Amino acid sequence: MSRYHFSLVLPALFLVSCGGGTQPETKKEEPKKEAAAAPAPAGEATITGKVMFTGTKPVMRAVSMDATPACARMHKDSPKSEEVVVNADGSLRNVFVRIKSGLPDQKWPVSAAKVTVDQVGCVYKPHVVGLMVGQDIEFLNSDETNHNIHPLPRTNREWNESQPPKGDPKVKQFAQEELMIPVKCNVHPWMKLYVNVVSHPFFAVTGEDGTFTIKGLPAGEYTVEAVHERYGAQETKVKVDATGTGKAEFTFKG
Template identity: 40%
Template sequence: MHGDKMPVNEDIVINPNHTVKWALVHVKDAPASPPPAEAVEIDQKGCMFVPHVAVARAGQKVIVKNSDAVLHNVRSETKLNKAFNIAQPIQGMTTTKTFENPEIGVRMRCDVHFWMVSYVHVLNHPFYAVTGDDGSYAIKDLPAGTYTLEVWHEKLGTQTQSVTLAEGGSQTIDFTLKKA
């Protein structure tokens, strides 16, 4: 599956431009809205969870697929939702779960392969983004107003900033994350 090499550890990915990948940026306390009908998909592929960080809306289905020809399981570590621990021994097998309550940092792991860890963030609104390969993010369609933005990273913690957005406006909000 992964030969002599372990899969890449994605808990801290520093991009070439010295930015961080896989950080969640979201509006705290945004008004709730219904979840989309389409499911969030997470794949166990190459003995890694892909993507490493996913966002689901409260009440939205999350599908975890085993694309590998080896035994995996998926165990959630949650404080505000119903936890689960399900074996996925068959290539192509899927498990569908729904997180009902907003919760930041639901840890998902495979107990068979200790390095396989990912995070699902459960929000009740659409105002979020996960930083990408260049460390950037964009939160779309946020109405004018004053908000608190929070960034969350599994190893670098959380920070908040207040932002006031004018009607039809956009702003660049940067966070500086440091290992504690």
């Protein structure tokens, strides 16, 4: 519905650069060189918010790595499962937040930035990542032990590759939109990562304060979705004008 409305305002949005100009008065008329090569009608609206947790905080099990001394010796105490991480202020970490609908119907240029996942002490770092369809995701192995990276997608291609101790980075892409793809390690059953693949650059993952910020949006009315590996998905609608900031608040109940 609203996407047709947006297509009418696209020509105007093309004039808006991605920012970074030193002359705020004139930057709208001076798109950056990269923007000219791959025009993106990025806007200047922002959606921000915080994901809270309510209810009884689940107790996360301690992960025993005793079977693999190379992993265990990297930790003073047994690390806790990251399935649910409630921050000190009661917010929820590792929630993937994205624009679910309301964006103009167009192809967004794939970000040239690489998303990096490391394996440190036999734990995937970070625990949840987001990237665009076709964007590079690089897997590192900082450990002195073998890992096996094994995504278990529902629509993307499944693969499964071993990576030797301190092995060369593996660079991969995901071809389809898909949220919360579990990635395991066939060697260490406790290792878990979630990869979220979307067709546009408007997403974020909550961290130590549970907040998220999605910048560069065109004016519009958006459905914002927050997804957590245990508590599932929630959505809310947020309207923003061309340079405004909208708030999206979520609360997941334990």
